[in-house]
Amino acid sequence: MYKFPDGFLWGTSTSGPQSEGVEPGDGKGMSNWDYWFQEAPEKFHNGVGPGRTSTFYKNYKEDIDFLEQTGHTTFRTSIQWSRLIPEGVGEVNQQAVEFYRDVFERINAKGIKLMMNLYHFDLPYALQEKGGWENKETVYAFRDFAATCFELFGDLVDTWFTFNEPIVPVEAGYLGDFHYPAKHDFKAAIQVGYNTQLASSMAVEACHRLNPDHRISVILNLTPAYPKSDSPEDKKAARIAELFQAKSFLDPSVKGEYPEELVQIVKDANALPEYTDEELDIIKNNTVDFLGVNYYQPLRVQAPSHTGDIDVALGLENYFDNYIMPGRKINPHRGWEIYEQGIYDIAMDIKENYDNIEWILTENGMGVEGEEKFKVDGMIQDDYRIEFIQNHLKELHRAIQDGANCHGYMLWTFIDCWSWLNAYKNRYGLVELDLETQEKTMKKSGYWFKELSENNGF
Numbered sequence: 001m002y003k004f005p006d007g008f009l010w011g012t013s014t015s016g017p018q019s020e021g022v023e024p025g026d027g028k029g030m031s032n033w034d035y036w037f038q039e040a041p042e043k044f045h046n047g048v049g050p051g052r053t054s055t056f057y058k059n060y061k062e063d064i065d066f067l068e069q070t071g072h073t074t075f076r077t078s079i080q081w082s083r084l085i086p087e088g089v090g091e092v093n094q095q096a097v098e099f100y101r102d103v104f105e106r107i108n109a110k111g112i113k114l115m116m117n118l119y120h121f122d123l124p125y126a127l128q129e130k131g132g133w134e135n136k137e138t139v140y141a142f143r144d145f146a147a148t149c150f151e152l153f154g155d156l157v158d159t160w161f162t163f164n165e166p167i168v169p170v171e172a173g174y175l176g177d178f179h180y181p182a183k184h185d186f187k188a189a190i191q192v193g194y195n196t197q198l199a200s201s202m203a204v205e206a207c208h209r210l211n212p213d214h215r216i217s218v219i220l221n222l223t224p225a226y227p228k229s230d231s232p233e234d235k236k237a238a239r240i241a242e243l244f245q246a247k248s249f250l251d252p253s254v255k256g257e258y259p260e261e262l263v264q265i266v267k268d269a270n271a272l273p274e275y276t277d278e279e280l281d282i283i284k285n286n287t288v289d290f291l292g293v294n295y296y297q298p299l300r301v302q303a304p305s306h307t308g309d310i311d312v313a314l315g316l317e318n319y320f321d322n323y324i325m326p327g328r329k330i331n332p333h334r335g336w337e338i339y340e341q342g343i344y345d346i347a348m349d350i351k352e353n354y355d356n357i358e359w360i361l362t363e364n365g366m367g368v369e370g371e372e373k374f375k376v377d378g379m380i381q382d383d384y385r386i387e388f389i390q391n392h393l394k395e396l397h398r399a400i401q402d403g404a405n406c407h408g409y410m411l412w413t414f415i416d417c418w419s420w421l422n423a424y425k426n427r428y429g430l431v432e433l434d435l436e437t438q439e440k441t442m443k444k445s446g447y448w449f450k451e452l453s454e455n456n457g458f
């Protein structure tokens with residue numbers, strides 16, 4: 001038996017842009033994703049854009065009933081900035097206020113602890129046009145958006161998050177091609193990362209001031225980086241990968257400052273962002289109350305093949321290369337390595353190096369393509385998902401036995417939802433969605449998750 005501590009939270013996570021659907025006429029503004037889809041629909045799997053989701057915006061009353069049927073004691077989604085404040089700053093969309101208040105009241109009425117994230121990769125396009133996260137104006141706009149949310153919904157939300165996986169838009173949008181604006185610019189990437197951290201710290205400050213009884217955090221994808229060998233070159237590469245991909249937000253969020261080693265690397269690359277001492281004080285004085293941790297896959301790292309002078313166009317490849325470990329266990333649909341022990345290693349890092357701060361596993365999950373082929377008598381028999389969750393929970397359980405301060409497990413995701421460029425390619429839900437009819441059906445894992453929650457273990 002794997003029993004979890006009393007009061008351990010069981011739930012799922014989703015996000016506004018991935019579940020609500022766009023409802024023209026209800027005052028929602030355009031986000032960076034809506035814009036990108038309009039400009040380049042061919043980039044999106046099967047040409048399915050952010051308007052075609054599980055349409056939680058329309059069907060939330062029935063959808064919320066599934067939270068009970070799947071045994072949720074907690075649930076996370078996000079407020080879409082472009083729905084609440086269509087231009088990013090200024091006027092608040094009253095229809096959005098009514099929508100979110102009704103959703104939150106209904107979830108509260110079921111006794112489910114509501115966790116609310118403020119930014120899940122979705123920027124109002126009006127701000128993107130002015131430079132997006134490269135421009136400090138976006139930082140102040142985010143602070144004001146966050147304060148508006150605390151004032152409008154503080155009575156209904158239990159726990160707040162500022163950003164989901166803030167490193168992802170930095171890497172995917174400024175060092176790669178998976179998020180808008182898809183440019184390769186190392187210096188811009190560093191500025192965007194810094195500005196995002198500053199915005200997060202400012203939101204923490206606003207929450208503590210406006211909602212002093214509430215707790216607030218950030219959600220980080222803490223991919224551990226494992227070196228290919230014990231050679232000093234591979235170990236150094238893994239250390240740098242970890243600094244960029246995990247510690248760049250973890251240290252300022254929890255400790256209030258950037259790791260010295262990382263600052264030096266950025267300095268050497270001539271890529272220090274524009275900052276002020278007042279801003280660094282804001283980061284220093286507004287650390288998170290606990291942590292949200294997403295875990296899907298580890299990083300396997302080797303020394304970079306590029307040597308010599310830093311080539312700014314190369315970005316992170318100046319410092320490390322990823323490699324595919326022979327014999328690794330892999331989710332063939334998503335292409336991601338499955339390595340359950342990563343959870344344990346993250347837990348021990350938090351315990352040893354971050355004062356054992358309290359944390360919640362806010363995302364972990366298995367995306368599967370063509371799930372309908374696993375349907376028997378009208379229900380998807382997703383034993384592979386149950387096994388995936390169990391195997392990860394065993395490592396989480398071991399970590400808790402060894403002192404990890406983890407208070408909950410949240411699966412990605414609740415009802416199959418839309419996902420960025422992959423759209424509906426991979427399904428993650430406890431509840432199946434028929435995209436054409438909007439019919440929703442519990443998967444086997446949905447029933448199993450309820451038992452898991454009721455037994456507080458398996």
Ligand code: BGP
Binds near residue numbers: 164165334
């Ligand atoms: C996380 C994101 C989610 C979700 C998930 C699954 O990184 O926070 O938004 O998309 O990954 O990833 P994907 O849908 O790309 O397979």
